[in-house]
Amino acid sequence: MSTTHEFQVGEPVHINGLNIVCNVEKELGSGTQGKVYSLISPDNSPLVLKWYFPSMATNEQYDILESLIQKKSPSNRFLWPLALVNTPKKEGFGYVMSMKDSRFKSFSLWLSRKINPSFKALLTACFELVQSFHLLHSKGLCYQDLSLNNIYFDPENGEIRIGDTDNIVINGEDKGNVIGTPKFMAPEIIIGKALPNTQTDLYSLAIILFYILFLNHPLEGKIESSIKSLDLPSMSKLYGFEPLFIFDPNNDSNYPDPAFHANAIIFWNIYPDFVKRIFVRAFTNGIKDPMHGRVRETEWQITLLSLRDSIYYCKQCGSENFFVPGSSVFEKLTIPVELGGIHSDFKVQNRSRNLEEIQSNSVCWNPQCKTMNTHILNIRIDDRMFVALNHDTKLFLHHIDPDHKYDFSSPVAEVSRHPTDPRVWGLKNLSAYPWKVSKVNGDVIEVYLKQSFSLVPGTKIDFGRSKGIVCY
Ligand SMILES: [Zn+2]
Structure with missing residues (x-):
């Protein structure tokens, strides 16, 4: 009835x-x-x-x-x-x-390792989350109750959906029935000094990103595992009154306990330093100074996309790895500014020395493999970014047009294999604009829609709005 x-x-x-x-x-x-x-x-x-x-x-x-x-x-x-x-x-x-499509799954399936999405899909999901909250916040709105319970992702490609939107309010308006979900609430809410706002959303967002990438709560280390019963007072202390990041560089008293927090340690060793640095900031300054210390959505966007662009497949086991050239590499890179400079400024005799200097090495993180990967093919664009070139890599306007940051609507280039010799890789133009390609032997060719050029290190490409150089 x-x-x-x-x-x-x-x-x-x-x-x-x-x-x-x-x-x-x-x-x-x-x-x-x-x-x-x-x-x-x-x-x-x-x-x-x-x-x-x-x-x-x-x-x-x-x-x-x-x-x-x-x-x-x-x-x-x-x-x-x-x-x-x-x-x-x-x-x-x-x-x-x-209604969300059935392909969208709860992140709890990933946290309990019942599904095994790729790093690429996870990073796409993280990027989409940050981008979505950037859009929401720029409309002057605040979500208030952000947690892993109300977001979903497609494990195949990382596309996301955000549910429970009926608590979204205008930022600063003291409205709504919720103050948040335990473990995802900003410390200042827990200790009663603030109500949900866009700054507390940013804190919850950082918690979610850390959970997705490290499979652990950023404040749950040795202090948490030493508590016998996690009652309200001890939870308030851990997440509100005395929050301490498990990888705080100045205080290791809450470091992950290998018996309980193995994932955090494993993943901390996999990601490059620039990723660790931004999380350290999110959970040190971001806790101490809620108004100014939190990592902004745009900073997350840049970091997450750089990390996604750095993925390469281990030549031995095929695992996704992250490749990061040393900072000195970027200092040595010289890409001509003028279009005409591509062939006139480009000195063949200097090129081989430069390329030797920017050679890339990286040890596979897979404990069963640990192969040293060398000569990881990549393209560096305008000193702004580099993209590892895999058999399935695509470039978008985001990569080649500085006025179209975050535009992933349709690919403008893709890695292709030579029809008769699969060892020879090329980059195929999928855009309507021809590229000017300066080959290693000094020849300059034009590459039109659906045409490719060979990915030979040292080759320079003028995409029109930016310039790239193939490296390894
Ligand atoms: Zn490997």
Whole structure:
């Protein structure tokens, strides 16, 4: 027997805001705020109804939803409220949103190692998260309750979806029913000095990124494992009053315990220093100075994409590894500024010496392998970035056009193999703009759409808006 705030299978639901009538397909679940049902819509678009429990159906919640529906979603990554639902027969109200596709999984599957996504997919998910919250925050909105429970990802390609968007409010407005989820809340909220805001969102975001990349909470080290029962006072101390990063360079008293936090130690040794540095900042200054010390979304974006671009496959075991040239390498790189400079400035006799200096070496992290990988093929673009060139690497406008940062809408180049000799790799132009390629022998050729040039170290490419050099 259903109560006045529950729905039966098949029951019609009038969604006036969308001008449609749907039918309840089934109950998907019940949370702290209400029940969620899948709907059968007239055009078969997958929709979900969330109906609040009477105690949660407050005027404040209604206002929040109304404002979110008006503001529209920052991107399709958010499962955003589309329309409010009222019906005279039911107590309270609800709202409809798009249903996420079944390919989107909970991150808990990764944390419990039930799935094994690639580093590339994980880094794409991390990047998309940061990008989505950047968009949300730039609209003046704040999520308030960011945790691993309300984000989902496609383990194949890292695409994400963000759920539970009905707590999103205008930053600074003291509204909503939530203050956050334990372990993801910023220390200043736990100790009662602040309410959720965009700065506390940034802290929760850093926790999530650390969890995804290190499979461990950034504050759970020896201090946590020495606590016999993790009750409220000890949790408040650990996450709020005395938070200490497990890899704090100035205090090792909360260092990971190998018996309980092996993942943190393993992954800390895999990632390059520039990644560790940004996490150290996020959980040292970012804790001490909530207003100015937190890592900004743009800094995360640059770091995560640089890390994704540095992935190469070990020649022995095929594991994804991260390749980082020493900083001295960048100092030695000289890429001509002028287009005409490519062949006139490029001195063949100096090139071989320079290339020798920028040779790349890296030991595979896989404990069963530990092969020394040398001559990792990569392309360096305008001293701004480098991209390891694998058999499946694609370049996007993000890489070659400084005015289109973060544009991954369609590839402009891809690594290709020679049709008759698979050992010979090329870079194929997928854009409408021809490239000017200066070969090692001094010849300059034009490479048009669908044409390739051989990836011979020392080759220089003028992409139009940027210049690259093939290295190894
Ligand atoms: Zn290996």
